Amino acid sequence: EFIVGAIEKSDYYKENYGYILEAIILAATDLNLGTCWLGGTFNRSLFSTKINCQKNEIVPAITPIGYTPETRRTKEKAIRVFVKADSRFPWSKIFFENTFSTALPRETTGRYETLLEMVQLAPSAGNKQPWRVLKEKDYNNYHFYVKFSQNSKLNAYNAFINIDIGIAICHFDLTAKEVGIEGTWKILSPDIDTPEELKYITSWIGQ
Ligand SMILES: Cc1cc2nc3c(=O)[nH]c(=O)nc-3n(C[C@H](O)[C@H](O)[C@H](O)COP(=O)(O)O)c2cc1C
Structure with a gap:
């Protein structure tokens, strides 16, 4: 079965x-169901036809859903090693304070630490983890950016970066709801010096 x-x-x-x-996917995981984001390795036109996709619509990605075997198959194991599926960037590489040259001190984030850890754990195409988050010192304002790869070999993953950041934002937002942290999402134009390869997406303004 698939979710499309x-x-x-x-x-x-x-x-x-x-x-x-x-x-x-998170709700399915809660029910002990297995899933896997597929953005590249699926027959888009077949699935588009199956769900009667209209001309102005697109199927950006899908997931199979079902019960998973106890052990992974060899091919799956190989793919996971290739994309380093089980590793994640360290905190200091993705979370910043005020400028993109200062890592965000974990101990200053209080209840937001869990939200950021959930961002860190989010799945992404090719496990590229393109999210970069900048916090304003002394405020619970978090600005979300994405990093586009300039490396021509990795360019193929750039097409999925905006989906990836939606996933990371989902993790942050649902965790905020879970732990009772309030705030709103706003698309701003933050006055922050931004390296060329980063693109601003949205901001969380915490109460
Ligand atoms: C938007 C998106 C597209 C993906 N596309 C594929 C795909 O086409 N084929 C595949 O095998 N895995 C795909 N993945 C799975 C990622 O490789 C996987 O999430 C990542 O390596 C991290 O592994 P984990 O989700 O098991 O933690 C995709 C993931 C995302 C978020």
Whole structure:
């Protein structure tokens, strides 16, 4: 069985799709069901036809869903080694304070530490973990950016970056709800010196 969705192309459609499908995937995981984000290795036209996808709509990614075997198959193990599926970037490489040259001190984040850990654990295409998050010192304002690869070998993953950040935002947002942290999402133009390869997406303004 598969979970397949279509979305109209519009501003932030990939982020929205990433958020929504990840929320479904987390709910499925809670029910002990296995899933796997597929953005590249699936027959897009077949699935688009199956769900009667309209001309202005697209199927950005899908997931199989079902009961997983106790052990992984050899091919799956090989792919996981290739993309280093079990590793994640360290905190200091993805979370910053005020500038992108200062790592965010973990001990200053208080109840937000768990939210950021859930961002760190999020799945991403090729496990590229393109999210970079910058916190304003003394405020619970978190600005979310994505890092595009300039490396031509890794460019293929750039197409999934906006889905990836939607997934990371889903993790942050659902964890905030779970632990009772309140805030709102706003698209701003933060006055922050930003390296060329980073692109601003959205901000969490905590109460
Ligand atoms: C948007 C997106 C697209 C993905 N596309 C594929 C894919 O086409 N084929 C595949 O085998 N895995 C795909 N993955 C799975 C990632 O490789 C996997 O999430 C990552 O390596 C981390 O592993 P984990 O989810 O088991 O922690 C995709 C993941 C995301 C988020």
